[in-house]
Amino acid sequence: MSEDPWLSIIGLGEDGPDGLSPATRQALARAEIVMGPLRHLALLGETGAETIAWPVPFADGVERLLALRGRRVAVLASGDPFWFGAGSVLAARLSPGEWRAYPGPSCFSLAAARLGWPLERTACFSLHAAPFERLRAHLAPGARAIATLRDGAAVNELAAWLTEQGFGLSSLRVMEALGGPRERVRLVHADACALADVAAPVCVAIEVAGTGRMLTRAAGRADEWFDNDGQITKRPVRALTLSALAPRAGEHLWDIGAGSGSIALEWLLSGDTCTATAIEGNAARASNIRANAARLGVDHRLTLVEGRTPEVLTQELAAPDAVFIGGGLSQDLLDALWVKVAPNTRLVANAVTLESEALLAAWHEDKGGDMLRIELAKAKPLGNRRGWASAYPIVQWSVTR
Template identity: 40%
Template sequence: MIAWLHIVGVGEGGVGELPAPTRLLVSFAETVIGPARFLAGVDPVAASHPHPELASPELVQKANLEAVARALLDEAGDDAPTRDAGDGRTLIEWQPPLENMIDQVLALRGSPTVVLATGDPIWFGIGATLARKLDPEEFVIHPHASAFQLAAARLHWPLQHVATISLHGRPAEAIHPHILPGNRILALTSDATTAHHVAEMLVARGYGQSLMTALENLGGPDERITGTAAEFFNAEAIGDFYVLGVDCVADLSAPLLPPVAGLPDAAFVSDGQLTKRDVRAATIARLAPFPGALLWDVGAGCGSVAVEWMRAARDAEAIAFEREGERLQMIAVNVAALGVPALRIENGDAPRSFAGMPAPDAIFLGGGVADEALFEACWEALKPGGRLVANAVTLDGEAALYARHARLGGELVRIDVGVLDQVGAHRVLRPRLPVTQWAVVKPEQWLALER
């Protein structure tokens, strides 16, 4: 298959500064899609191309322009600004939200199309999104130096030691897991308010001395770099197009909240009913988070297990199932404070609230452990090869776990934790309620075995 789509990274210099071979790709396309500031630099192609030997089917496959036009009329909608480049090409300006932008591209499937994107399209860009929608042989990516690369070069930060994140169109709270002593962060941003929110969070976390740097219009004639401590940062002094750099400096009193499982219990807002720190660390270890995996936290309480799961692995996802109204509010507070805004909260009685939910890679059963109908619904929903972990503190719960272990196997452990206390003038280790923990992997051939 010949690629019909070329995704071209563009710098602040615009289309005119692209390498000659890449400019040829733009000239051969029937449709060019991108932001208005890039489309303004697309000049008409002369009737007699200076390099006719390059205009071959191997470089880009031509398609029927009338069919492309019909697709544009059907899919792009009346609100999509389009114009003729003066040489038969159609120029289309991006129309947010992202779903509309994807539809604009997919409507042109099979016709020679170029997408103009900022910097490196595959690094938090449109290329990364389209890569999930298209077969690899359908498109080619032509990267430009990314905003992260330019920012790291200006700051003299070795990029391999920098956390690179996107807060563009995302809650600024997503920066929380990266706020650690000595850590350096480069973040894409939405507008000046992103830096304002980040500064407020740094001060609140005890990182007010951290150096915040706004790197505006990188690579362009209006490039400007300004920086100051978070506690003095003035977002009104910067524009809306910048990369934010944060060099984290912690106060002596700043709490340490690393992505490793086992955050202090005090890091969570709760009513006391939460999986305690030591047991939670063991629980997350047996749930075994991995990139992109989905957890169901059933009977989530304050959401501590779901929150730690998402912090433990890149792009990990979680759904917290909880029916108590006050606890739902606690989950929402903890989600924002600990930097996992994508955590999904589902209100309702399980297992009825499972209806329509995506199949999980792992399930934590923290409430209703003795409920056999609830367990069966969880086991049925779990993907083959997925993990289920259940914690019990009651005799009924323990009995249910013993029976399931006898039937399905897995690991069964007792976790006893003692905490320092005082009895008169003497110090003692007072035991907490012991926790019986069962961890099991659903056989990959479970469906076949059931039949």
């Protein structure tokens, strides 16, 4: 990094320039131009620099900023620009020597400091423009989360959503303008929240309580989480399939013949940095996948491709680290996949019919890997007693390309 880059990314708190470090003050004083939202420019007060209000949409401001290369520019952001802030967006468009960041305390740090919460064990979310469903996997009694919201009205909307999910007993600490002269913290319960005078910027610290449905952390969530028309990998087989797919941090999955999307969605639930492409040719099933992904709060990490295989594989798709074939298994599909995917890609296919089982057996003999026969039975009433009702056996082939 150069000693004197043209761009300074400055985290400004609600106390304005009074809270800035000496180094940050110097960077700001050197700036010929200061860009930032109107609220931040107002907090900054008098300055000898030219000021430019950051436009909406945000991307327009990025282009305007890049046009200022060669001049000394300071960009104002809230608190820590690299925690749900503008910093990462700007850094991605610049070389390392062009910028330097001067972070301030984030609202998450300030909230945790007010409450005495260990931040490393508190889930943090930016819900300015994201749905509340992003919280869904974290809703369990005793869990803690801090979420930034777009405005005061969103506080009551969040409370109503939590109540609808069965967590109306949750404690909400509504925290306005943390770190500044307008700071205010109020405690309410979600099912009794009716605040009419909340001012931005606002975040809410949530202590979850209630009897709503909870998502387990283990693979093999209940089938009821996934709208489906019967085309779904059932819970026990899904757990075994996720184990064979072995998701790792930051990896991408192709779920081919996705049905309800349950495999792709469980893959996404396994880690916040995992992504997936679900491929489904049936429009009604694709609609179910969209609804399921939105309900579980993982739709932002899912790409849904409507089309038939193997033809759809000619499209430009994000390269997979693992591939699951749940529907549409054929010789043509396996041939196309073996050519398309890179070495070290993990492939898992489930077969129910004798014909598809024979196909997998032939590929196993040729390519190696592991074959697993899954036979499950469930206890059901049999007259006035109980007996075992067997499901169709499933053959699973897993291999690394």
